[in-house]
Amino acid sequence: MDYSLLLNILIIALQIIVIAVLVEISKQAKQMNAELDGNIAQAIQSVIQNSGVDFAEPINPIQAALAELLKNKIASASEPNPALTALRNADGKFTQQD
Numbered sequence: 839m840d841y842s843l844l845l846n847i848l849i850i851a852l853q854i855i856v857i858a859v860l861v862e863i864s865k866q867a868k869q870m871n872a873e874l875d876g877n878i879a880q881a882i883q884s885v886i887q888n889s890g891v892d893f894a895e896p897i898n899p900i901q902a903a904l905a906e907l908l909k910n911k912i913a914s915a916s917e918p919n920p921a922l923t924a925l926r927n928a929d930g931k932f933t934q935q936d
Contacts, residue, residue, distance in 0.1 A: 925933045 927933050
């Protein structure tokens with residue numbers, strides 16, 4: 839009897855089993871990773887809610903001033919400006935309106 843053929847069949851069968859085991863391990867690792875991610879998120883959320891510490895950064899005064907300036911500029915831009923009329927004298931030079 840030729841034992842090399844039997845040995846090759848056994849090796850192929852073992853490789854198929856090893857691949858199946860690795861696929862199953864990979865599935866379980868992905869599942870455990872998703873569960874761990876959810877658990878960590880819940881833990882962080884509970885620590886933030888129960889700590890009583892305000893994690894909000896205070897408003898920068900310069901940024902607040904710029905925001906107020908922009909808000910005023912936008913409000914004034916929405917109001918229609920009167921049309922400017924250019925007055926010229928007989929020489930063609932611009933004159934000021936009284």
